[in-house]
Amino acid sequence: MAGSRRELIEQLRQTLSYARGSARADLAAAQAAADAMRDEHARAEREAQRCGQRLLAAHATRRGEVDRQSLHRLRAAADQLTALAIEQAPGAAGLDWPHWAPTLPARAQPPGLYRIGRLLARDVVAGSEPPLPALVAVLDEAHLLIEDPGHERAELAVRAPAPEPTTPVTHRPTERVHRFVGSLLLRILGSTVPGSVQLTVYDPERLGGSLAAFAPLAQAGLLTFVGPGGLGDVLDGLVEQVRRINETVLAGDYAALRELHAATGRRPEPWRIAVLLGEGDGAELTNAQQAQLDRLVRTGPACGVHLLIAGIGPAGEWCRHPQLDRIVLWGDRAWTSLTGNQFLVQLDPPPSIELATGTSRAIAAKVLAGPDPAVFADLLPAKEWTESSADRLAAPVGAGPDGRLVEVELGDSPPHALVGGPSGTGKTNLLYALIGSLAARYSPDELALYLLDFKEGVSFARFAPGRRDPSWLPHVRLVGVNVNTDREYGLALLAFLHQQLRERAEAAKAYEATKLAELRAEDPAGQWPRIVAVIDEFQVLLDGRDAVALEAARLLEDLARRGRSQGIHLILASQDLSGIDALWGRASMVAQFTLRIALPKARRILAEGNLAADTVPRHHAVINPDSGAEPANRVAHIPDAGRRGTLDVLQQRLWQRRDPDAAPPVLFDGGRVPLLSEAADLAALVPGPEPSRTPVALVGHTIDVTGRSAGVRLSRSPGRNLAVLGARAVEACDVLATAAVSLAAQYRPGAVRFSLVCLDDDAVEAAKRLHDELGAGGHDVDWYDRDGVCGLFAATARALRDGGDQPARPHVLLAYAVDAAATRLERKDPATRRSARDDLKDILGRGPELRTHLLGWWRSVPRLRDDLGGLGARFDAFGAWLALDVQGAELAPLSTEPGGPHWYPRERRALFFDRAVDRRPRVVIPYRTEEQR
Known part of the structure; x- marks a missing residue:
């Protein structure tokens, strides 16, 4: 029993020893593993720290770039907003009070916005961001409802995510309200044409005392103070103005006065601003007053009727209308419908009484002096x-x-x-x-x-x-x-x-x-x-x-x-x-x-x-x-x-x-004689096909709305000759030169023959100039004087008789003062018993049919009659004539009007008649030739 017990104990000892050794080995292995893990964790931690530092450095760099870009954009946006504010509130509408003075708007410029202070971000108290002008709209845009509910209510409204949608509670207008209204009115008056703004002030509490600085305007009929109990009359009068403007001024042609102003550049009605400073704190409006107020809020801006309201209540549905802007005062700050309560407005300090009073006096004096002279x-x-x-x-x-x-x-x-x-x-x-x-x-x-x-x-x-x-x-x-x-x-x-x-x-x-x-x-x-x-x-x-x-x-x-x-x-x-x-x-x-x-x-x-x-x-x-x-x-x-x-x-x-x-x-x-070189008809003449074309001889500038030239078509019809009548040699020479130059422009060089016959010493210089000009143009041109005129007429008449029915090359005879050679023309050739006058008659009678035309100048009608055969002579050979200093009665033989045309000669005017196209003679202006300019 004892041995068995010892064996059992030994066995247990061995087992425990084995277990202890095994445990020590396991513990050592675990410790080694733990040491390895500790080392690995330390390495990982060191690496993570290095990576974190790199990430932080990169983030800092990127954040710096973003901050710089954001700051640049913010500054650019601030600059743009500032420029926009200056544009929308120019001059007196936006200047600081220390630099303020009235400024007239540009012609036809519509009213803009009006500065009331500077913007502050909602969460900024010290105003570290760029201060931007804060503006409100009044004329042609909206009405203003001004509140001063006290420090706590205004602060509560600012803390709300948006302006309160509820109906505002009316309060008795405070001193801040009166100062704000006075500042805004001064900016409006100072940036509009004197007399274009009429004010009505209902102030039953202070009896107008808060706006007494504007009292001088009353002298010019621009300001009316209304006492207690007069609010109904004020509203009724403004409603009647809106009705009248809609009926008689806009009259269905325009929806609003601002549209009429933009379309026509004028504004037939003034702006009417009613400042309604009520009693607040329980003062009630009658139903009729509420109804009139509602009508004005809805229809007033289109007709230039605007309201500045404070302390009128209790507020009804009219205060919710979109054309009624709202301003909530909070100490020396405020928020407005234009900015929302996301931004506060640091209100400008009020202007001095002296500035407001002086400006009002100047405006009144200007209006009383009458309007400026029209420009x-x-x-x-x-x-x-x-x-x-x-x-x-x-x-x-x-x-x-x-x-x-x-x-x-x-x-x-x-x-x-x-x-x-x-x-x-x-x-x-x-x-x-x-x-x-x-x-x-x-x-x-x-x-x-x-x-x-x-x-x-x-x-x-x-x-x-x-x-x-x-x-x-x-x-x-x-x-x-x-x-x-x-x-x-x-x-x-x-x-x-x-x-x-x-x-x-x-x-x-x-x-x-x-x-x-x-x-x-x-x-x-x-x-x-x-x-x-x-x-x-x-x-x-x-x-x-x-x-x-x-x-x-x-x-x-x-x-x-x-x-x-x-x-x-x-x-x-x-x-x-x-x-x-x-x-x-x-x-x-x-x-x-x-x-x-x-x-x-x-x-x-x-x-x-x-x-x-x-x-x-x-x-x-x-x-x-x-x-x-x-x-x-x-x-x-x-x-x-x-x-x-x-x-x-x-x-x-x-x-x-x-x-x-x-x-x-x-x-x-009528005081300038036109030059031939400037005549559009001459410039339009170009050579045409031969021989089918019909040339036109220009004779002068017509006195009619066309501003064209008068001319004679030298067709192959009988009578296509021209007689120039009168003693004014310079004008007669210009007429013949005009006809010749215009004819020459229609022929190629060599395609036409010109014969110049000059029988008056006063015309020699002008005729020589024409001769040289035609020759310079490449045309065939011959010169004849008194000694050669009879021979020319005889040769031309003989050529017409011998030419048969075949037209020869066009031949234009330009005869200056034909009647000056009357003695020579009437002599008869002993052999043929013909005179140069007989040849002249043949040329006039048969010449046009064979493309031979005479453009001649006679110094009087009787002398032309003599060359045509005396008292019984007919003038059919001249289908066109132009009379200079010839009385109308002398032209009776050539006219279709009994007793001659109604014509009184005057310098540089001629009476022209072409029986082929005219029913009665017409007045023309003989051109001056280029050389005589």
């Missing part, structure tokens, strides 16, 4: 060439006593205008102002102008291209100046307008239209601008009882009666209407001129008993669209439209916008 720029629209003339033409010509622009209108009523005023009262300047104002509003597709000036001057020449200024007014189709001795040109214009009337009437009939607006609607692709013809000193055209005056009066009466429906309008200007015999007995024509414009001391322009023209001051005019009836008078100050920098600048600008294919206006200057 031409005031007549121009904000955007040019945007208006349609389908229904009418309307444009301002000056400013009324209230500073508003006074318009003239041409359409169905009134259709035409009479302008009157003695010399020196500004009639031409008024026409300049009207033309410029119309041209700026209507494009050349909408308006065509025809300008004619019968006085001795070049008032309208500025609208055509000149030597110093190549520009022209794109609307002008024709300009006539210095036409006081060329009434035929005025008659030609009336005839042209009459033709335009006929064409429009036919087009309207085809489209079943009764007036221009309907025709344009039916034919949108057609060119149907309104036509305005301005005729200054028109009484010259109607002076006397001759054929020109009678025909002009007839055409004027028809245009005045029927022109309105086809968009053709007349503006007749004169010193007055007295002494115009052609108008007597034509009361129906005068009655069509219902637009009357009377300058100082004008007579017989306005209706009898209307003496406004006697009292109107200088540089002013009475504009009356009701035939001069006194109730329709409107007095306008007419700006200086003729000085440099006004109408000329506008013309340059519009000329730059013209259609590149547009032709310049036709200019007729």
